[in-house]
Structures are given as C-alpha cells and as structure tokens.
Amino acid sequence: MQIRYATNLSAEQYVRQQAWHAATLNQCPLHPQGGCRFSKHGTYPRKFPEGTKIARWYCADGHMSFSLLPDCLASRLPGTLLEIEDVVAKVENSPSQEAAADVIRIDIELPGALRWMRRRIFLVKVALRILIELLPGLFADCLPSLLSFRSVLGVDYVLPQLRILAEGNLYILPPPIGFGPRPAAKNLKKSRFQHPTGTDPPLKRV
Ligand SMILES: [Zn+2]
Structure with a gap:
C-alpha cells in the first residue's frame, strides 16, 4: 500500500x-x-x-x-510527476500525438512511443475527469486538460499540486497522481467519469 x-x-x-x-x-x-x-x-x-x-x-x-x-514521484510509473506532466503537456500542445512522439521519444520506434505516451495521457485524463467530479468547487469549470487545470490553479505544474489537493481521495485516483487501481481503457466509455457529450463548458480564466 x-x-x-x-x-x-x-x-x-x-x-x-x-x-x-x-x-x-x-x-x-x-x-x-x-x-x-x-x-x-x-x-x-x-x-x-x-x-x-x-x-x-x-x-x-x-x-x-x-x-x-x-510528492515529487509518480506512483506506479517510473520517474517524477513533473516528467509525466511535461509529456502530457507537450502532447496537448502538439498538432498530433505522432508529432509529439517524434520529439518526446526519439529513442524508440513510433508505435512504441505512442503506446508509452498514450498510457500517460490516458491515466492523467482519467484522473482529471475524476477530480472535476470530486472537487467541483475547484474544478467544475475545468476541461480534463492540463492547460485548463493550470489556468484554474495558477501554477506551472499541476500534478504535484493535485497530489496535495486530492489527499483524501488518493485511493480512488489512478496513478501517477493517486494510489488507486489503474483504470481499464476498455471500460472508460461506460465510466460515469466519461466527459459528457455535447458542448464543452467554457474554459475558466483567472
Ligand atoms: Zn497493523
């Protein structure tokens, strides 16, 4: 544990x-x-x-x-929370995951690089969606993106901050922030944490 x-x-x-x-x-x-x-x-x-x-x-x-x-280290993934946040943020700011993979993992072939990146993106997005539901007072207006959470929290790096803010909920949050189980990708569509379809809520500006 x-x-x-x-x-x-x-x-x-x-x-x-x-x-x-x-x-x-x-x-x-x-x-x-x-x-x-x-x-x-x-x-x-x-x-x-x-x-x-x-x-x-x-x-x-x-x-x-x-x-x-x-707090600095990722749970159940190698390395630090900052390293993982850098990867996910680069993908958010890239025209495509493939383009991001060309910059982030030049040491391995594209399919492997995409798998490596998508595992991180998936886990972070699931955690952000859960946090929007768990802490609506803070994140009700957020999209499940680092950009949106950074804007609301006013910090350069949100993952270490979320480890602190979600202290009481770490056992239901997936890694690398939380200590809960890894969500299964195939179940995500059925999850109540699925982002609702329709118009996205506006990005909150601070
Ligand atoms: Zn005991």
Missing part, C-alpha cells in the same frame, strides 16, 4: 538528501489503535531518478507493507 509522504522536495533533492531516512509512519494504517506487530521494513529502490529509495513499513498481523511515496 502506498502512503503519501508530504514533502516539497524535488526528486533531485529527495535523492541528494536521502530524504527517505526522514520519512516517518507513526502508526499502522490498518490498526490505528495499535497493538499489532508494526515496524520499519527498510527501503526499496526505484530505478528513476537514479539512486531513489522508498521507505517502507510492515504490519506482520495485517501481512501488508506500506511505502512512503514522496
């Missing part, structure tokens, strides 16, 4: 400061009343950024481990 490690460190600072040593989990999330065999359980490495480690705890009674994911 992933747990939010609230920190404003960048991924580079997190690695350089070995900030996983500072991560703390005072009580077992399964047994907040205590009395279980809950203890620190070392760290595990992530490949990207190089040198990253994640602090982990374990409840022997619940047979569950808990990893403290810092």
Whole structure:
C-alpha cells in the first residue's frame, strides 16, 4: 500500500538528501489503535531518478507493507510527476500525438512511443475527469486538460499540486497522481467519469 509522504522536495533533492531516512509512519494504517506487530521494513529502490529509495513499513498481523511515496514521484510509473506532466503537456500542445512522439521519444520506434505516451495521457485524463467530479468547487469549470487545470490553479505544474489537493481521495485516483487501481481503457466509455457529450463548458480564466 502506498502512503503519501508530504514533502516539497524535488526528486533531485529527495535523492541528494536521502530524504527517505526522514520519512516517518507513526502508526499502522490498518490498526490505528495499535497493538499489532508494526515496524520499519527498510527501503526499496526505484530505478528513476537514479539512486531513489522508498521507505517502507510492515504490519506482520495485517501481512501488508506500506511505502512512503514522496510528492515529487509518480506512483506506479517510473520517474517524477513533473516528467509525466511535461509529456502530457507537450502532447496537448502538439498538432498530433505522432508529432509529439517524434520529439518526446526519439529513442524508440513510433508505435512504441505512442503506446508509452498514450498510457500517460490516458491515466492523467482519467484522473482529471475524476477530480472535476470530486472537487467541483475547484474544478467544475475545468476541461480534463492540463492547460485548463493550470489556468484554474495558477501554477506551472499541476500534478504535484493535485497530489496535495486530492489527499483524501488518493485511493480512488489512478496513478501517477493517486494510489488507486489503474483504470481499464476498455471500460472508460461506460465510466460515469466519461466527459459528457455535447458542448464543452467554457474554459475558466483567472
Ligand atoms: Zn497493523
């Protein structure tokens, strides 16, 4: 189970400061009343950024481990939230996904690059749609696009901000923002989070 490690460190600072040593989990999330065999359980490495480690705890009674994911890192995808946001934003600003793929992933063939990009776009869009429903006070006028969310929040990068704003809902939000399950692409059309057909609501300007 992933747990939010609230920190404003960048991924580079997190690695350089070995900030996983500072991560703390005072009580077992399964047994907040205590009395279980809950203890620190070392760290595990992530490949990207190089040198990253994640602090982990374990409840022997619940047979569950808990990893403290810092706000800068993507959940269930390699790398950082900023890197993923850069990819999705580039696609939003490109004439086509193919054109974006030519710039973003020159190291692999186009079909692979498109798959890699579309996985990220899909997950981010699903999360944005869910957030529009979950937090209508903030996002009712938003389109499920980074441009729209950036405009409403007034920030350069929205994904780390959304990890914070959605703290109470991280277990229903998909990765890379949330800690919930990956949505299945084939079910999206049936999802209540499908963007309604018809005229798009106006983009809110601030
Ligand atoms: Zn426990």
